[in-house]
Amino acid sequence: MSMTAGLFFASMGGHAMKTFIVTVFAVAVFFPLAVFGARVAGGGAYTLAEDKIISGNFYVSSSDVVISGKIDGDLIAAGGTVFIDGVVTGDVLVAGGTVAVSGAIGGDVRAAAATVTISGTVGGDVLVFSGTAKIVSGAAVGGDVIAFAGALTVEAPVARGVKAAGGSAVINADVGGNVFVSVNDLEFGERAVISGTATSFGLNPPLIRDGAVFRSGSVEQKEAEGADDFRRRFAQFAWLVAGLKFLMAIASAAAVFAFFKPAATHITRYVTSHFFAAFGYGLLAVVGIPLVGILLMASLVGIPLGAMVFALYVSVLLLAGVFGGMALGAFAGMLFDRKTDARCLSWYEVLGGTVVFSLLWFVPVVGWVVRVAFFLAGLGALSRALYRLLSHRSVPAT
Numbered sequence: 001m002s003m004t005a006g007l008f009f010a011s012m013g014g015h016a017m018k019t020f021i022v023t024v025f026a027v028a029v030f031f032p033l034a035v036f037g038a039r040v041a042g043g044g045a046y047t048l049a050e051d052k053i054i055s056g057n058f059y060v061s062s063s064d065v066v067i068s069g070k071i072d073g074d075l076i077a078a079g080g081t082v083f084i085d086g087v088v089t090g091d092v093l094v095a096g097g098t099v100a101v102s103g104a105i106g107g108d109v110r111a112a113a114a115t116v117t118i119s120g121t122v123g124g125d126v127l128v129f130s131g132t133a134k135i136v137s138g139a140a141v142g143g144d145v146i147a148f149a150g151a152l153t154v155e156a157p158v159a160r161g162v163k164a165a166g167g168s169a170v171i172n173a174d175v176g177g178n179v180f181v182s183v184n185d186l187e188f189g190e191r192a193v194i195s196g197t198a199t200s201f202g203l204n205p206p207l208i209r210d211g212a213v214f215r216s217g218s219v220e221q222k223e224a225e226g227a228d229d230f231r232r233r234f235a236q237f238a239w240l241v242a243g244l245k246f247l248m249a250i251a252s253a254a255a256v257f258a259f260f261k262p263a264a265t266h267i268t269r270y271v272t273s274h275f276f277a278a279f280g281y282g283l284l285a286v287v288g289i290p291l292v293g294i295l296l297m298a299s300l301v302g303i304p305l306g307a308m309v310f311a312l313y314v315s316v317l318l319l320a321g322v323f324g325g326m327a328l329g330a331f332a333g334m335l336f337d338r339k340t341d342a343r344c345l346s347w348y349e350v351l352g353g354t355v356v357f358s359l360l361w362f363v364p365v366v367g368w369v370v371r372v373a374f375f376l377a378g379l380g381a382l383s384r385a386l387y388r389l390l391s392h393r394s395v396p397a398t
Helices: 002-012 014-036 227-259 261-273 275-297 303-337 347-362 366-390
Strands: 039-043 046-048 053-055 058-062 064-067 070-072 075-084 092-101 109-118 126-135 145-154 162-171 179-188 198-200 219-221
Touching: 058 064, 058 227, 075 227, 227 261, 227 303, 227 347, 261 275, 261 303, 261 366, 275 303, 275 366, 303 347, 303 366, 347 366
Parallel strands: 039 058, 046 064, 053 070, 058 075, 064 075, 075 092, 092 109, 109 126, 126 145, 145 162, 162 179, 179 198, 198 219
Antiparallel strands: none
16 A cells, blocks of 8 residues: 555656645644634534534534534544535545435535445545545536545546546546546546546556547556655655644544543543643653553463553544643643633643644754653553542542
8 A cells, every 4th residue: 555655656647646634734734723713513414404604614513414504614523434415615624434415515525434426516626545546426526536445436527637546547528637646446437538648657557448448648657766766756755654643633632522522621621630640641641651551461361451541642642642731732822811720621622732732843952842842741640540430439520
């Protein structure tokens, strides 16, 4: 996957590559900014009825999301399943297990999910990260299709180009621009009409069905150009992964705050009011939790418990960064808003702090020290809360 993705980036060319990286970075940076001015919904299953209209950007994080009404702005959604059969005049940024878009989208669609299906109209680009991505017959894309997918199927017209990397791709529709594909198996169907150039970096020669039309010539097959060239392309891919991790950090913080607001506020408030104590608990947790797991697994009877302890340890480490970012945002809120504590934790502080916490990796020495300190403080406050919960002590609600 990494090799084919690296080759895919190389095929995009310098200008397109810069544009793509800037786009990913912009999504990561402006995602929280959009939320600050947006209407927010969360909790259980959410449905925007067909007769409902929302003016402005809308953010929703629920177990299941159905958008049948109209959003006069951008939609930012996260859920186990997300179905959009209404109208969104702006862009759509969505993450979930299953994502289906059958409505009318005025701007771009950016989706990350196990399965993504586009059967409606998209005025701008479609950018997907998924196991299976389908743009089915009856849909229409007004811009580019950019896909990182295990299996990509394009059966609807694309006004501009198709750029894809992954396991397999089937293109069986009109493509108004160039096709750059880096997959193991590529197929052009009998209804494929490629107006621009077609370039394949696949391991296998592309399968071209009778009836496929290439107006700028046939498909050009290319291979890797050496180790140095591959390392350069892999570095480009690594930047993309960093961008995706950035988005995942923001989505995780949003989900935790939406579903567990009282607990998140309590943990964050403990960091802001007892930072050094939380930091000390964090240091103790880093060493103590795995030590307990090792001691338990030293005996046959304790192996299941030891495995549970290590599973808990991994989960706590993953969440520690989330609470570290929240605490950083709460400190900023206390500094700029002159609050006495983090009792009224806001979306602005949660998402803004997460962005800053993620960007600290790019600030040498000082940024790293601050990030590690808040990570350990978040870990300590979370470990303390879990200890109190497991020992049947109450965790104060907000």
